[in-house]
Amino acid sequence: ITIRKKLESSTVSRVITRSAKRRMYQQQNLISFSPDANRVMTANNNGMMNYMAGGYPQEVDVKLKKLAFFDILATLVNPSLLSPTSSQRLHENTLYFTLSPTQATEIATNRDIRNASRVDHTVQVQLRFGLMDTTTEQDDYFPPNISVKVNGKQCQLPNPIPTNKPGVEPKRPPRPVNITGNVKLAPLVTNTVQVSWCTEFNRGHVAAIYLVRKLTSPQLLQRLKTKGIKAADVTRALIKDKLKEDADCEIATTMLRVSLICPLGKMRMSTPCRASTCSHLQCFDACLYLQMNERKPTWNCPVCDKQAVYENLVIDGYFQEVIASKNLGVDSNEIQLHEDGSWSAHVLKPDTQAVDTPVKSMQNVEIIADDLEVISTKCANSNNATGNTATEPSSTTGETVDLTLSDSDEDLPLKRKQNSGNSNR
Secondary structure (H helix, E strand, O other): OHHHHHHHHHHHHHHHHHHHHHHHHHHHHHHHOOHHHOOOOEEOOOOOEEOEEOOOOOEOOOOEOOOOOEEEEEEEEEEEEOOOOOOOOEEEEEEEEOOOHHHHHHHHHOEEOOOOOOOEEOEEEEEEEEEOOOOOOEOOOOOOOOEEEEOOEEOOOOOOOOOOOOOOOOOOOOOOEEOHHHOOOOOOOOEEEEEEEEOEOOEOEEEEEEEEEEOOHHHHHHHHHHHOEEOHHHHHHHHHHHOOOOOOOOOOOOEEEEEOEOOOOOOEOOOEEEEOOOOOOOOEEHHHHHHHHHHOOOOEOOOOOOEOOHHHEEEEHHHHHHHHOOOOOOOOOEEEEEOOOOEEEOOOOHHHHOOOOOOOOOOEEEEEEOOEEEEEOOOHHHHHHHOOOOOOOHHHHEEEEEOOOOHHHHHHHHHHHHHHHHHHO
16 A cells, blocks of 8 residues: 555656646747747648747748749748847748658659759749738748758859949849759658848748749740630720720820730740730730740730739730731731721831932942053943943043052142143143
């Protein structure tokens, strides 16, 4: 009985000790961090647990804008607030994530190893940064003085854009960071991403990691065609609305002129498109526009310079019918739009096609000997126009110059001889 009581008392003391330690640990956590950041680990879409060191993860409801050239396959780390770790300006957080066997296999099998110095991955692990703002979808945005290490290796970031403003720190272009080359492709092995940055006044920053598939411009063009073509009647109605007579306006517009030349490639469009947010009728070539944004994503309309993102692009069926029409000549690069919604090829007037240019007078040179030549200053075309077939004597049509004589010694006697000859005549 005595031994049993001792065992029961020791068990109770252990339980009390464990509960006291747990309570003390929770109190320390509440003192060190805010109540909103009391989650140690979070589950991603595939059930993998990811967390942030240097402070508990504080997942925020921030949505980053979808990138047209990347399809998100999985979210490895949800958008999380980069928490300051000290009172100093420079801070550091660490993100942890693991890959499932399926994800690791997909990354390893979808890569181009033909170039030994550079391996291109179609399936990538992508790191993105943005501002802490839950009101709208956020663009990519790098914190100041940012540095990223993946599994202890320095990660290359986009080069900062130089600025001429004094005291202004150059900013990096808003692009995602491909960290696939430094990621351990072994499944269920923890990968660490160390992020060091400087805080900005009245601004917070978030970081997220995704598993994405990279797309090409031909793939996006095919998706754009699959999405559908804007009906020609819609554009025809827009033309009628633009040319509609306004009673308050004294000047009426009866015709619109539109170019079939793409403002990007300076050649006739093959796939005319424009953004649904643009109000103009002028189109641009979808293939060239996608290729341009594949190299440097700006997504600005080449006509009005407003935002023209991929989701708002639409192929115009009206101008596609115009380009495929047999009534359009090979050299016709402009059309006229009429009030009833019809079109006609714009033909340049003859007086505007040919520009009068002065005809340069030609000189006939006749070699008499090795050291003599006869230069005629009359235009060869004038003789043909007057129908004179007989040539005048060389004494009246030209001058005989001895090239072997010096200019300084013979200029004056030559002039005297010419003057004496003219007086005899």
